[in-house]
Amino acid sequence: MAPLRSFVDVPPESHFPLENLPYGVFRSISGGDPRPGVAIGDYVLDLSAVAEAGLFDGPLLKNSSCFSQTSLNKFLEMGRSAWEEARLTLQKLLSADEPTLRDDEKLREKCLFPVQSKVKLLLPMVIGDYTDFFSSMHHAKNCGTIFRGPENPIPQNWFHLPIAYHGRASSVVISGTDITRPRGQAYPAANSPPYFGPSKKLDFELEMAAIVGPGNELGHPINVNNAVDHIFGLVLMNDWSARDIQAWEYVPLGPFLGKSFGTSISPWIVTLDALAPFACEAPKQEPEPLPYLSEARHVNYDIPLEVYIKPAGLEHQFLVTKSNFNHLYWTITQQLAHHTVNGCNLRPGDLLGTGTISGPNQESFGCLLELTWNGQKQLSVGDSSRNFLEDGDEVTFTACCKGDGYNVGFGICTGKVLPLSS
The missing domain is CATH 3.90.850.10 (Fumarylacetoacetase-like, C-terminal domain)
Structure with missing residues (x-):
């Protein structure tokens, strides 16, 4: 199977192509609350912005507030069905052939942040034990x-x-x-x-x-x-x-x-x-x-x-x-x-x-x-x-x-x- 292609530039040596999409929590260096994101190449995709734009349209995530939290705990609690739904949605949104984010400059600027220069990465969840x-x-x-x-x-x-x-x-x-x-x-x-x-x-x-x-x-x-x-x-x-x-x-x-x-x-x-x-x-x-x-x-x-x-x-x-x-x-x-x-x-x-x-x-x-x-x-x-x-x-x-x-x-x-x- 050929590697998946994203409209986001993903260097060949990157740990974070479309096949991965790991989850974390970040804060913009310009301020604001911590929020969940996924890594894609050298960028982080702001999941709160994706959710606010109504791009999670599956039955489990459509009306969920899990990505407006300051940690991933609520999303973790939702279980495998929600995780799989989110993964399929994000792989589609970030793919080279999907225009929703690719062709909307304002939405893209709202959702994608360069990791090195624009964000601070935080503990991704509240650890109870x-x-x-x-x-x-x-x-x-x-x-x-x-x-x-x-x-x-x-x-x-x-x-x-x-x-x-x-x-x-x-x-x-x-x-x-x-x-x-x-x-x-x-x-x-x-x-x-x-x-x-x-x-x-x-x-x-x-x-x-x-x-x-x-x-x-x-x-x-x-x-x-x-x-x-x-x-x-x-x-x-x-x-x-x-x-x-x-x-x-x-x-x-x-x-x-x-x-x-x-x-x-x-x-x-x-x-x-x-x-x-x-x-x-x-x-x-x-x-x-x-x-x-x-x-x-x-x-x-x-x-x-x-x-x-x-x-x-x-x-x-x-x-x-x-x-x-x-x-x-x-x-x-x-x-x-x-x-x-x-x-x-x-x-x-x-x-x-x-x-x-x-x-x-x-x-x-x-x-x-x-x-x-x-x-x-x-x-x-x-x-x-x-x-x-x-x-x-x-x-x-x-x-x-x-x-x-x-x-x-x-x-x-x-x-x-x-x-x-x-």
Whole structure:
């Protein structure tokens, strides 16, 4: 099938052609309230202006106020039928052969904004709750080997359920937000008291996150085979981690201050509809999951992932690892079904992180903890090296699926480390 053509100029290398149309929320730099939009090439299409012009004429969206909101939550709540209706309408409106926007200069100027010069991208949804899973077997094995030795690196329960902890939604920030180095307690040396001060082992974690659409009522689990209809799409996520603080605090209740100081996400939500051509078979699970986790369609997505570090004072960034979403052992639908099996209620806009996505070899490890083996090795970053992140380092994640003549990408998720404030 030939790539779709838009009347909007879409550069060949763009992450955002008609095949993608990811959703976000933006504010015009000239002022006004935040509003929903979709990315097309180097532009954002203002969905509130499209709705105001009466261009959503399908039964679900015609009289809906979902695009006059300051977040995507109301649209997320409407579910797959509304999402599909919106996608078909937007692909038609933006196509090269459709005159409605193409030939109406005033309407076009009202609806389309250059991203780089005219808008500020914001968090796309109000996040009520944030959960972080631990779903990469390679990451689990490496972490277990580092901290417990190679004899039994992965606990028995890991192969029976998607392990997770509840994170801190208030410190989830949009890409481009600086991250201040956290401080806290760390392991004592010999018989001294615990160390207290700035983290000496600040790390990135290469993750993605699922955005919840329709939720479920308290006490009513979501069937694993219906879970896909409760997931709107995916974003890139950097779950920054202070490894020294985390190592001292996590027994017996798990991560706390070592994680809650900051989590960065990319601004554009790529829908599962856009990712459908890149679905692939997920890893075989042994032992067979319990019935509530056994899914008829056991799939991941082929999403290549890359991480770059730009040291302070330099213009060039350096590739430090390449992984892929398809390495996840537990799928996002299994994660969501497990999250609700006890009756827990999810809500539109909830964020479900995958956990660090590591591949099987050194070049595909998803964090510095693995890449440097907890600081025992040096990682080359241009002419310098790293055990863990230094002040001034800027970390950038990117991801892009390669179709036949087109891309479906996520843009970037970036953040710079600032020194601890006094």
